[in-house]
Amino acid sequence: MKLELRGITKKFESFAANRDVSLTVEPGQIHCLLGENGAGKSTLMNVLYGLYRPTSGEILVNGQPVEFTGPSDALDQGIGMVHQHFMLVPVFTVAENVALGSESRKGASLDLETTRRKIREISDQYGFAVDPDAVVEDLPVGVQQRVEIIKALVRDAELLILDEPTAVLTPKETDELLAIMRQLKADGTSIVFISHKLREVREVSDVITVIRRGEVVGSVSPEASTSELAAMMVGREVSLSVDKEPAHVVQETLVVRDLTVVGDNGVTLLDDLSLSVAQGEILAIAGVQGNGQVEFVEALLGLRKSSGSIQLEGRELVGRSVRQVLDAGVGFVPEDRSHDGLVGAFSVAENLVLDLYKDSRFRSGPSLKRRAIASNADHRIQEFDIRTGSPQSAASTLSGGNQQKIVIARELSRPLKLFVASQPTRGVDVGSIEFIHQRIVAERDNGVPVIIVSTELDEVYALADRIAVFFHGRLMGIVGPDTPREVLGQMMAGATEAEAHGTDTDATSVPSTPWEEQA
Template identity: 60%
Template structure:
């Protein structure tokens, strides 16, 4: 790495713009932000880059008044701010587009825009003025949206437009975008970046929080890298993804997955005409058919919320199947309980490891045997010697960084917690491994290791299903990609399929039309 490309963050003289100096935020013994200095300048897109858990969102929540710093100062145009709530931040010209939308789903676009800004008599909303304001802002920033549309009826990409319009309605000079691309298709991401660039060119300051290296290099004017709550340096957008990753992690990491062509075996998973409904009766998986052979990885791609999670959980048995079949090595497991499906040879990595993947108060050793406690029992008592021997073996094999196997798993980093979950699931022979968002909230170094282990499991003849919203991960791991939209599989394509075509399919465009559109665009 070129060491001159990254320079330590230095204090600058106050002036026009927004300055954070010495911002420190603690949660008990955890220091989430450690004396952070940051300058946010009008007419610039400033990317805040760091791993999940590095402290980026905490810092911006302090700036937006959602959290209060324990130490440090915030100034706007040399005037010090004392923010105790978002209303004060908005009054100072600071707006925030949240990763998880802060919209009232049963309200209209216009009603959401005016929430907290009621102007009519007795605190009522002047809906005529609200609709006019929506149309003015929509036209000005090319964020077309219908003022009377109800939020819950809008696609995710349009809901994000409403979030942006809310911030612009307050005439925000400083706009914070917190991981805004997590639920968007590639085309919607391109549209969002165009909006951010237009706002920058208008003289607004943009703070873009992300952990995605591709997006940073595409849009940043300036990059500040945060690691473990501290600013570790500034970076130039011309730096390679490998250089940026090294700054984020503190060591060189490989961003590519080394895998050979698959050696395909028999069909180990067959899903036939599967229908899964929500508790309220909505169809989440709509007559889905596909199969996966031993020795291959099928990735289920799509914007979050299109049935991928329900499909994965139906395979395990935690979500009831309405109709259809799920065959593992020819045996229908569609109506089995989770312990029965585990016994049938399924390994499962859940979407939310803290909620469904482990028991935080249990030790590392105990969590490593949760799926088959009976194998580590002598009568009614646990065989603690056998449990400890298993833990020592798995900790070594999976490079789980811990100060002791008797410590609670909640004391580990996110990446090491995920290694515990994967190590447990891979500790026995499998017919099928299902991994839902296997690297969510995991640092780049741990991602490298987790990918290697998933590919190694494929190479042992296991059928692997990966659910991921990260297209880079999908393209790196998949032998085939199945794109889901509103509970249906739009198409199954090879991993070299262009990102634009995948993006169109993620928006519901049929496979043939998506591929033809991209091909036509390439010729044009």
Template identity: 65%
Template sequence: MKLELREITKTFGSFVANDAIDLVIEPGEIHSLLGENGAGKSTLMNVLYGLYRPDGGQILIDGQPVRFTGPGDAMAAGIGMVHQHFMLVPVFTVAENVVLGHEPTRGGMLDLGAARNLVREISARFGFDLDPDALIEDLPVGAQQRVEIVKALSRHAEVLVLDEPTAVLTPHETDELMAIMRQLRDEGTSIVFITHKLREVKAVSDRITVIRRGKVVGSADPSADQADLASLMVGRQVSLALDKAPAAPGEVALEVTDLRVTDESGVRTLDGVSFDVHRGEVLAVAGVQGNGQTELTEALLGLQDNVQGSAKLDGAELVGRTTKQILDAGIGFVPEDRTHDALVPDFSVAENLVLDQFNRPPYGSALVMRPAAVRTNAETLVEDFDVRTSSAQNAVSTLSGGNQQKVVMARALNRELSLLIASQPTRGVDVGSIEFLHRRILDERDRGTPVIIVSTELDEVTQLADRIAVMYRGTILGIVPGDTDRDVLGLMMAGYTAEAAREAVAAGARTTDSQLADEGELA
């Protein structure tokens, strides 16, 4: 199926999200839409999928004009879409989610047997390894994404739109997704891959179209240089290497001793973690996702119930204090999951920017909030952090994922800090904004603030870190300098001690992202 978009225009009030965009998707190709946060990529695909009605232009399938009044029309025409934020019912099973809206029946009743068989058939075809009876809420993010793909394929999608599909995936899950994309392409399915991650675009694309501020600004071959793609995407030269001055660490500000966390089932998820962070340094916590990083940050913020040990900030104990007390002590916090833990979707951008300070001057008191001060603060931060929105009074849910992340980072950095803890600080953010946010983090360090960064991205870890603590199975295997070799870090993330990893690398061993992720899962 050949898909054409001709001069598609979509406006929201005076804001032009898509400005006469032309796009052709050939049969059996992976066509990447590359652009910065808020460029209009998702809006364009929402028009294609029938979620938005275009204000101008037309859609053609195999040369014939079509008009979609809703997603049902798009699905009937052979177009499927996997949204950045999954459209799944958490308490339903995999099979129930896959057939939701087109349920097979027998005798007027839901035929769950047929639904299970459908899931098994598609899963076996693509090696998805999905249990039809598993509850969505019990599945990891990568498996939930495969459920969304099975949903689309069960409706015989010939064009599959993947909207920022790797934003919340581990490196191993990303590799798996790319293998699935290639297999789908080889079987004749066209894929529209919406992303801003240059490395992934180069790895999987057949063609690349770049959108900037609602317009197509060019196309590129996957062999194009990353720096050239970045410049085309953001409209200026972008430095892909972070230029930072050496740290000048001061005295110890945070001292963590024998920190332990036990979950509800009695499993020790954090086991005897000890480290310190100096003023004016970045300590990066690296590790395969699921090795205790989440529990560590939540324990420091008072978000874990069963915590033992000690965490002293400037001599004051944090363990046993409430989250509000900890935040009020001057700790800036960026949670790893912005959707569930960092934002209130129905609140405005302005309100989300003061969530942790709304009852304190100048934004309010215990009794009232001061809207004028909240609005002025929002206008300043929206401009400083280049948050793409037509108004700070819009609900934060209307923003793209990367712009939502900018809101979270802006809030965390918008006050005097005694400690910054940022988990996955640039998740879902485009290359130009990553450059800006990394610089803001280093500026905070250079002001003397102790900084903890938790990231599964080794590039981010090695660029920001002055020291790196590697976590494995709820413990810290070692703390190494920030310029430690990537292969050494990779082996440590797979369970090697620092000394053993250095010896192995010296002997010629290397660990790819996929291999270390496999090791982490086996652990």
């Protein structure tokens, strides 16, 4: 399929999300739409998919003008879309989700067997390994995404729109998706790949069109350098590395001893784990997703019952409520901002005080101080460059990266004794990553102990003063940021530090607690 967008403009009242956007996707081509969070990429694709009507401009499919009044019109033209936030019914099976909207029937009953057969055929063709009878809520995120792709392919989509498809995937799942995209391309499917991740874009795209603040700023080949692409996205030179001075460790602040978490099914999720974090350092936790990182953070925050000891400046946190932990000076950025960090229906201004509503700055007796909340929002929006039409806009209307900025702005807007950030830059563009990393390092330099949990090894190496490696809920060791990736990878797979090096000593290791070397 050949797709052309000519002069597409989309306005929301006086705000223009897209301005005179033109691009062409050739048959069997992977065409990347690259841009910052809030640049207008998803809005443009929602126009193409019939979710929005363009204010002006036209869409051509195989040279013929078309008009879409809804997604069904786009599907009829062979255009399918996989949204960043999946459009699946969690309690339905894979087959039931795929059948929705195009139900085959045998008399008065649904013909799910035909749907199952189609799912198996597509799954076998592309190596998806998707069970038609599996319940969606029981599937990993990467498999749920494959269900969305199957939904489009069952409807004979000749062009797929993938909207930030790697934002919620692990590195392994990302590599698998890129392989699937190449196979789809080889079979003649055209793909519009919306992203802001430079490595993935350069690895899989045939053409890259960069959009900034709703306008096309140019199209380049994947041979363009990452620095060139970053500058086109942001409109300025962007540092792709983290500039920070060596850590100035003061004293131990957080001490975790013999921390154990047992799940409801009796399985040990954290096994007798001990570590410490000092003022003025960043401890990054590395590990393949699902090896106890989530449980560790939840135990710190009081979200999960645990045994052992967690002391912050000598104050015991085990057994404390979440409210008490936050009041003790813990700032927290959860890995799933949509479910745990924001209330989507609340305004940007309200979300910026979501865990501060008891503060006397924002409340007087039973009433909220609306003017103070609005003034705080104006300040934070400017300070953290949150792209929103208005402080009163619902948080759910913002791009993923700008939602992340809301959470980080809120958590860093009060004095902290510990800052915990889980996947702090997941789904965030390169310019925002630079900004968030700078704020995290600034917090460290202000003497706050910082814990970062990230599946992105580049981020771990960039931010960490020390790296704690988790495997099956156990601490395999704490090493320095100059540890070779091969060694770190072996530790993430279950090797001890000595086993990973093949020796009993390690020149790149650091003490379990940084103050040991000062003693």
